Amino acid sequence: MKAGRDAAGLRLEAVRIRLAGRLLLAVDAAVPPGAILTVMGPSGSGKSTLLAFVAGFLDPAFSAEGGVILDGEDVTRLRPERRGIGLLFQDSLLLPHLSVAGNLLLGLPPRIRGRRARRRLAAEALAGIGLAGFAEADPATLSGGQKARVALMRTLLAEPHALALDEPFSGLDAALRGQMRDLVFGEIRRRRLPALLVTHDPADAAAAAGPVIELAAVAEDGAPPL
Amino acid sequence: MLRLAPAAIVLLLLGPVAAGLGGVLLPAFGYLPVLGGDSLSVEPFRRLFELPGLAASVLLSLGTGLAATAIAVSAVLLFVGGSFGTRTFRLMQRFVSPLLSVPHAAAAFALAVLIAPAGLPARLLSPWLTGWTHPPDILVVHDRAGIAMVLGLVAKEIPFLLLMTLAALPQTMARERTELMASLGYGRVLGFAHGVVPVLYRQLRLPVFAVLAYATSNVDVALVLGPTTPAPLAVRIVELHADPDLAMRFVLAAGAVLQLGVTGAALLLWLGIERFAALVLAALAPTGWRASRDAAARLAGSALVALPAGAILLGTAGLALWSVAGPWRFPDALPARVTLGVWMRVMPGLSAALGNALAIGVCASALALLLVVAALENEVRNGHPPGFRGLAALYLPLLVPQVAFLFGFDFLLARAGWDGRFAALLMAHLVFVLPYVYLSLSGPWRSLDPRYARVLASLGRGPGTAFRRLRLPMLARPILTAFAVGFAVSVGLYLPTLVVGAGRWPTVTTEAVALAAGGDRRIVGVTALVQALLPFLGFFVALAVPAWLHRNRRGLRVAR
DSSP, rough: OOOGGGSSSEEEEEEEEEETTTEEEEEEEEEEEEOOOEEEEOTSSSHHHHHHHTTTTOOTTTTEEEEETTEEEOOTOOGGSOOOOEEEOSOOOOOOTSHHHHHHHHHHTTTTTOOOHHHHHHHHHHHHTTTTTTTTTTTTSSSSHHHHHHHHHHHHHOSSSSEEEESSSSSSSSSHHHHHHHHHHHHHTTTTOOOOOOOOHHHHHHHSSOOOOEEEOOOSOOOOOO | GGGHHHHHHHHHHHHHHHHHHHHHHHHHHHGOOOTEEOOOOSHHHHHHHHHHHHHHHHHHHHHHHHHHHHHHHHHHHHHHHHHHHHHHHHHHHHHHHHHHHHHHHHHHHHHHHHHHSSSSHHHTTTTTTTOOOOOOOOOTTOOTTTTHHHHHHHHHHHHHHHHHHHHGGGTTTTTHHHHHHHHHTTOHHHHHHHHHHHHHHHHHHHHHHHHHHHHOOOSSSHHSSSTTTOOHHHHHHHHHHHHOTTTHHHHHHHHHHHHHHHHHHHHHHHHHHHHHHHHHHHHHHGGGGOOOOHHHHHHHHHHHHHHHHHOOOOOHHHHHHHHHSSSSOOTTTSSSSSSSSHHHHHHHHHHHHHHHHHHHHHHHHHHHHHHHHHHHHHHHHOOOOOOOOHHHHHHHHHHHHHHHHHHHHHHHHTTOOTTTTTTHHHHHHHHHHHHHHHHHHHHHHSOOOHHHHHHHHTTOOOHIIIIIIHHHTTTHHHHHHHHHHHHHHHHHHHHHHHTTEEESSOHHHHHHHHTTTOOOOOHHHHHHHHHHHHHHHHHHHHHHHHHTTTTGGGGGOEEE
């Protein structure tokens, strides 16, 4: 399925996003496998808009041109669930009505069949993030760091071809933030996933050790904050 | 399929109202070929105005409607302004939904049993304070000025307006605004009036109009509590319906049109009252008057909201007592004996009505829920939030007086041979159930964090999975609550059941109102209690099922 080596990774080709005809942001970038492209900028600069465009959730109020190329395939017109781009937010967004394992099983592709095989994989994944034995736990009883790890594992189990991270560490306290950063970035490199990181924390950008795009505030000419 | 849901809802709401108005407008001007009316004339109106005491009926409808609305709106605003953010406020929040679920007629019975000359308060105060050894021969219920009816309407409309206020408050930044006004030294009530009410009232306007439309044209509360000589206009229109002389159908149609005019006039007068209140507020602002000592106003607000609520609760207890009362002589505070005899006697005859109410209520609210969920899911998937037009369609059946369009709608149904069929009755109930189900569910549905669905999509799951595994389970409680709200509305509907059901589908509500004429307090106690308790069944299920489903999930427990 994957094209030649030079095509691997995430490319943003001549992306231009406009709001009411006014240019909001312009990005050209290539993110090789295992690399992290950091997008920084003050609130209102449109960095979350860029992420929404890449993941396929751009609000119809915006108009966009340009392409999102993932491993040589143009995914710009694909529905979000067909893009293979995993999302992580500041909140873990674990489904409150499911158990911890139930949340992980939601990520596991249906290709893997059999209830027992699926549950074993979920249990192994939990052990891998130091949460062995938490399968039947209520997500609401987990600590912030535990929730973040489950959310990360849920995303990785879906076998994404790229990750889009929206301020994923902002909700954690300083000590946890470092640990979680190491875990997420480590997985990105180990699995050779191209990643797009939206953040306002310079420490995130430094740890990502990849290219950084600074978006300027565009609110000066009366643009609405986004 | 999903895309058709919003159109289907609008059609189900507008269709009967438009058809019904058309169905009375032509006969009102003499045109009804089936009954020999084939030319336009104002003869029906002439005969309408010849009815004795009609002007008094019109004035009564107008006056009691405006008074009830004004009192209910002021009470709610005074209460919310005076107690917003306090423990009293939070306490009231819990009582709002159960109070709202009590059918209008049941609330009216509760009030009647409380304020009657032989009611509990009169018994407790007699004879040591009042000197009465027999129930005094004074007209408290059915008083000629309609005071009892106004009280009944106020008691029922306050919970509705309170719930609408609670829904609107978060969008008004009420907490920030009240804190700001307090920091400037304003008393709670005036600070709320200056800081929040102008924004809040804009969102309350349609509900207030709905209250006014109901208050100027209600039938069931008027039958239980209202004056009889003459009765309010809506009741007299219903009386015309019972007239065997078919020529009276023209007069009835004219009456329906007149009712439309009366409610319209009330709305216009209300616009004037709104303007006047805004002027007073605008004149007060520049004076810098702080009204910082407003304990009396705050107390009045709490009392105005708590008294009707307490009256309904106490009155319901009174109904329960009457339903099991053996011999009960006047000044005795309690009956001499307690017996289940009346229950045993009344319940067998009531079982058919109970079954009908259950069947219509479950079918109407299930159908409404299906349509509303489809429309909201369509909104999530295809992103068409309803504009003002959609909202107006939702409120239309609540703004047009029931007596004004139901007879016309029923007439058309009768022409099509549908009169009295279950499907026709279902359609009539949907007109009133749909708006409440939609208003109840749309808020929670829209406020579910959209990022959940995004995470699910990023895991490769399509919209079907998001609906089944995300929205249905996470919104189980609001979905079931919306069902319970729809059920409560359906159970409480009097006039649609009476008119469109053509007497073939008596429910606990129509039976309770019909039995009220007999005046036997024990029988009324049984039927009114059954009628008041039936909606509770729905709310009990709505609370118990999700609580059991999610018993091991802390993140879905109700806060506090």
